[in-house]
Amino acid sequence: MQRTSNLRKLVFTGLFAAIIFIGISMLRIPLPALVGKPFIHFGNTLMVLAILFLGGGYGFVASAIGLGGFDLLNGYAATSWLTVLECAVMAIVVSSLFKAFKGAKRPLSVGQIITISVTAGVTKVITSYLVSIVEALMVGTSFKVAIVASFLSLTSAAINAVSTAIVVPILYLALRGAFKNRV
Template sequence: MLRDQQNTLRGVILTGLFAAIIYIGIWMLRIPIPAMVGRPFIHFGNTLTVTAILFLGRRNGMLAGIIGLGGFDILNGYLAVSWLTMLEVVVVALIISGLFKAFSYDDSKKNIAILAIAAGITKIVTSYFASIIEALMVGTGFKVAAVAAFFSLPATVINAISTAICAPILYFVVKRIYTLVQQR
């Protein structure tokens, strides 16, 4: 939506606003899930990050996600693995924006739903590999890390499903609000 305005004051302000909303969205509502690797929890940070990427474009959406998700990790006891979270945001942003470009930025309901599903699947894959790396960081052998990472995926799968459902809804709500504000 705002790909052409990424260097404007409006683009910078909206990027900061999305980063804050992502951070608050995780901080306010998170449900911890027991896992063999890490301390995963259910939250809406990924959904909000995908919405930011779709609305702000790859660069600013990715920055909002890195600041929001990475900032949360840094400030809430996940400092050692915050770089993995930020790397996951980059991968999701590259895949989603690449697919969006392949769709010629056609933001029909069908295309946005496909992008949200792709984001959820991408997040499951990146979280699996991030969990393997996290387990390896504490000295676990590779085979054990791979199995433990697999059994630590339930929170990620729930987050991916909520992203696939909620990101399209949020995208069209944000787009509608932005359009109404622009008309004033």
Template sequence: MRKEQNSLKMIVLTGLFAAIIYLGIFILRIPIPALVGRPFIHFGNTLAALAVLFLGLRNGVLAGAIGLGGFDILNGYALTSWLTILEVIIVGIVLNAVFKAFGYQDTKRNIILLGITAGATKILTSYCTAIIEALMVGTSFKTAIVASFLSLPATVINSISTAICVPLLYFTFRTVISATTHGSR
């Protein structure tokens, strides 16, 4: 499926993943108090990781940027939506690089490691994003570092759910996408 980046099927799947990612945040989000930003628990990161695994780097990141970035723009986070999109790009690049190192073999072990990779990378990018957000509102650098660290609980919970849900959902999505792809011939 990766070789058909510009096919109608890939464009439709990219749009579908973007919509699912958006809905994965919009429908189920649980706000968490934090010193920096307004974090919440959601499944958008899990779905963005799955988009990269199924659609490849370009289309997966595009779906994640539209879904996560679009949510931010439409729901009061427009000022920092560029940081969300940057996070999607970084997580997508790391995830794709690890998947490529695995030879794109989607064994159970590899997909579990990819879920952990996506979650761990998200912790790092969210920490950096929180520092930037704190600096944007005039916080001193030292305070931004500490406040951002203290604001990580929501990210850690999201990352743990990503590490768990990516493998669980990957094989379900793979079956559905495979049936859809082979059923249309």
């Protein structure tokens, strides 16, 4: 029984990794920025869903493979390690909130899912800002300029955060019945 459960989690981890990769590859809208080459995409939304359905560990692996793999294959290889770190932070934040709300072993309420989604969006903006600073420093920008330029480059992160806060509750509530006894 335990072996079947682990196999299911591995299969769903691979499935989520593929969905995240495809979600970024198929729909992305590049935006101009002072630091990096940001774009609007649904990878973060799908990452949060993976963490909610698979848990922090397997959700992290799925998002690291999906988002990190995209970076490696699409011209972002030098900063793919930063993407994986963002995935780790997001897995810790989202799974911690999920566990805090799930303490009574009841289904999460709409308000709790919205809280998790908004927190994930805010976390993404913060991690994107920090990643942009590191990216700017990697190319030789001074620290003060990196801080300002990174702040001015947060447009796509903010849009991605808003889409995460809106789309995650909708998809989670629509799909949680399907995942209830599967993972």
